[in-house]
Amino acid sequence: MTPLPSQLPPEGSPERWPWLQRLRRADAVATAPWLEAVEQGSLPAASDLVAVLVEKLDGAGSARLLRWWLSLPVSSEPVVVTQRLELLDLIGRRRDPACAALLRAAIAERPSVALLPLLGHQRDSHDFACLEQLARQAGPSPLRRAALEGLAVGLSVWPQAALQQLLLELCNDLDGPLASQAVDLLARLPSAREGLEQVLGRPLNPVTEARARRRLASLPRCPLLLVVHGRAGGVIPEELQALARDLERRRRAPVRLQTLSGNVAPPDPAAPVQENVSRPLTLVPLLLLPGNHVRHDIPAIAAAWRRRGPLRRIPFLGAWPSWQGAIADELAELAASHGQDSPPLLLHHPLEPGVADRYLAHLERRCSATCQAAPYTATDLEDLALAIRGAVLPLALAANRLTESLPAALGAPLLQRPRFQALLLDQLEALP
Template identity: 50%
Template sequence: MPADLPPMGCADRWSWLQRLRHQPELVAEDWLAALEAGVLGADQDLLAVLAERLDPPAQLRMLRWWRQQAKPDPALPAQVLRHLDGASAAWLLEQLAAGPAALAAELPPAVAAALLPLLGHQRQRQAWPVLQAWLQAPIARHLRRSALEGVARGLSVWPRAQLRVVLSALAAGDLDPQLAAPAVDLLARLPGARRALVPLRHCELDPQVAERLGRRLVATPVQPLLLVVHGRAGGQLPAELVALAAELECRRGAPVRLQALSAAAPPAASELLQPGQVLGLVPLLLLPGGHVRHDLPAIVRHWSAFARVQHWPFLGAWPRWQAALAKELAGLATQDARPLLLHHPLEGPLAARYLTSLERRTGAHCVATPYSADHLAQLKLTLAAPALALALAANRLTDQLAEQVGPPLLQRPGLRQLLLAELEGLP
């Protein structure tokens, strides 16, 4: 019984608590009532024994009692709250939902610091906005660190896109390295971590944070990449594609090879792969034509004989690429004319839907442009509106209409840098 517990400092107390721990049954109600009545103190050694026996309702009862104390012990909640329990999670959310604005007598900082990690530990998705508010508020650093610990404990349940944005901003821009460096660690734990970590290399980071980032990138596996491109007649590779692959290989620290659809044979597997590696296959194709629908599946089957292949959608379907293309076209638009996107002719309902979507996304008018000499010569004479060739690298269209459409897309700095960044961030 609680009344039999030897007082603190008594030689028999430790052995008495050991016997209590090993009792087959323990009536928690008697002990909780004694704590609430002030008959017992919430001593650490006693709580270590009782916490093992508390069910979810009992742990919530302990938390409510703790919250009513004049000077709550900050260590008690973490010791008591062991179960993932909806009622306890709701209570924690209620205590912290008002955010940092409640910091005062209503919510002492010591209480907030004790509860924020536990709110994350309960892994309730609705806790994310609360933790985010505490993490981003201009408040004492120890409170923001407690919020970050809460984010770390529930990392797998938060909205992934929002989580990346918040952690990236924290890693790149926070003045406290003890917040920025752990944010890098958390980004490294997310699936596809390189996509979030690589852009941080171009930020001005605290030296401690930059060192942490370097270690995390080194520890993040990098796949060799195969970039599937159109190529020119006879498998010739335009210079801008060769330069892109070389720079990308340097940035990633892993092999990058080009496979031209016009080439007679693919690169040798020995040049690209080591045993057990996963191959990243990226189609740098801009339209869902026959190459995407027919040739690509055959290429994937070929490489699947050498490695497990992780293949990505064709480049023209990437939302960020489409957004960058829209930005490039916006620079061509005039009050009098809608810009044109000149593209290789396509057939079928899939192509029609894609072109309609691309027009809506970019604001341009898509114009099918056969590569025949007669058609290009006629177009060269009649083209009046500002136009852009939907060609990643130099081809017959950009060669013949250079004055009207300017350079191919990879020779435009904004598009090239975006593509490099996207490819660098792949696993």
């Protein structure tokens, strides 16, 4: 038997709630009599009834109920206003073109704090312009905040570049709560870290700045894949292992080391695939020179990992301007400590001509130094160590045959020197 509005027990009756539960469980309910009773006022539109009724309505029925709500006369009585807002929260959740059209028309006639979030809930990209204008333009603060809430509700459908630009502007707004709201929304965008760092580069009021810093600190970071030179037998020097441990602690994200060898090994098939493919793996070649590893092995490693998920690739370490600057500063201090006028010496492993020659010429100019290839054989390394006079810096990130053949005062690898260790930790920690 189809339940009818006349059968509904009145509010306050102990029979009302069980009756409404039976109505909710009913397979087929003719909703037209219920809508008509609400529209005519013969059936009070209590929130418990509406909560059940909206589940039975199709798009046309939802639009009809929303049209009824929009036609209600304006009231200034707090109790009536609260009750109507409770009803709107139930009625306006249906995503339907007819409901969206009603909301647009009502907002165009008279923008409403209650309606703007519901317009965003419709998730129609065409509504971005309206919400953006109301959030940006001078007007009542509650209305601007409601427009921003509407943008937050429909976040995934708006044009991201335009939305980010709006939020960057609102983070500096004189309305403190609105600015904080914009910071929270900016932190939800795919480019959240970039946006928050841009915001923090500008003058902000203390409350907004503190909020932006908290949001930035809480953002998850991408896992890192550090490609490094290993030693014989695949041994990873302790300074590189310590670097990975420190980075994991600082970034609160996985850091993996992969060593290079004559044959590039594919990713370990037993290793778990990235759990969150929306956050790509970041490949960082911790290599100092553009040799065969950088030009051939790194692209092969990147291709193998891309078959497992998204990958972002960073230029090799020796190409970073900040790293080259650190080498120049280190050499200048070494030359000053030796009191020498001749250019200091940069030792590197032998390289094939071509790209490497151009890079070494650039490095000599950048660092006011002389680059010299260090041979691989033990006898030649010993002879080189004996022949060295003055300031010298081995281009070796971690301990290897070259650094171990040189006197301890000269041959410490770069990661064992405070300047380079601090720079690399800071730069890698700052990656998205």
